[in-house]
Amino acid sequence: MYEEEVSLSDIDLYSQAIHMYQQMDPEQQRLMMHIVEVVMVDTVSHVFGVIDGSSPLNDSDIEAKLLLDDIDTEGYLQDLFIGYLQEEDLYP
Template sequence: MMFDIFGKKVYETVVKWGIEHYKKEYETEVSFDCNESFWKSRDEFYKKMNEDEKEIFFGILELTMIDTVSHVLGILDGSSSLAGGGFFEPEIKINGEDMVCDLQDSFLAYVEEQEKCEKG
């Protein structure tokens, strides 16, 4: 049971909330007294996009977030290795339930479930 809840909660907290946050952030006008060229360039880049391009852009961000979270969870649960090797034996329990090798699977199972719901 914890397996299902964990994946869902991580997805909702990191991916779903993150995308909504970025959408609001990108729609917010950058202050003209802002001297950082990155923020001005970011604002100009986003404003040039039409609605279809914005949808693709946020889809790319979402996929990047999913891949990143999945990889970090895989490292933590021992199902993925760190660059350059090294051996670590993580011991992860959530509410007393052993989650070794289940963190990444839990998250990706929920992502796949969401994708099926969106398509069907």
């Protein structure tokens, strides 16, 4: 989708980001996509950590706990996700 032509808008940040990407040389584009991949992996990992209780929510009295068949999953989802990425050589 970053290769498709978009009209540049002063208001739409999405079109501005695509335009910026299209103005980069291939090495800069590769680096930008790598940064996006790292942010996605870190975000999913953190969400799994919050869900399984291994990553606390900042400034919150609420603590999440996920039970699967009455078994606490503390740390399991986040570890499984990172382990899968490493095993499949997908970790950015």
